[in-house]
Amino acid sequence: MEILKNFFVLEGLDGSGTTTQGKLLNEKITHSVFTHEPTNGKIGQLARQVLKNEYPTTPLALAHIFAADRSEHLFAKDGIVNQCQSGLKVICDRYFFSSVAYQSLEVDFDLVCQINNQFPLPQILFFIDTPVEVCLQRISSRNESEIFDKKNLQEKVLTNYLKILDRFQNQGMQIIKIDGTQTVEQILAEELQYLI
Secondary structure, eight states: OOEEEEEEEEEOSTTSSHHHHHHHHHHHSTTEEEEESSOSSHHHHHHHHHHTTSSOOOHHHHHHHHHHHHHHHHHSTTSHHHHHHTTOEEEEEOOHHHHHHHHTTTSOHHHHHHHTTTSOEEEEEEEEEOOHHHHHHHHHTSSOOOTTOSHHHHHHHHHHHHHHHHHTTTSSSEEEEEETTSOHHHHHHHHHHHHO
8 A cells, every 4th residue: 555645634532632633733734625434425424324323224335335435535637645745734533544443343343444454554544542431521522423423332432443554554554642631732742743
């Protein structure tokens, strides 16, 4: 898998703070754009419906829905690849590492990796390592829940994240683990060391 220069990804459990950090990084960095997965496109909206249990489907179908959304996100005319190649820094809240961590709860780990193996790796992957209990506490203050927002599932997701990070340890991208129990400002300062 090739490395896509100027592409930076934030990963972590639900409630770890990836969205907050992505938006803050975008404010601090010049010539950058913030994006997220699932996207706001038609396929991404379908993925969100499944996550909210509004459109039940099979786990394997969901893995393919996320991959289809990601393919469009990357390779569409105004997608991530073209933005990065034009010199913009693209900061993405979640990427295929999330797919592997979450979808492989019910689909074979290697199969989910295979479904996503045509996608480039980011230049830097920030993994905000936040304890499950802290994440669940943050999630409980939201007004909506998703199908994966349970302690036993989040513990398995964390195990899968650590497995996927280990698998990609020597693939050329930089993996930065950050203590998610720090303040928002401390986490941001740590990320900025690598981006400015």
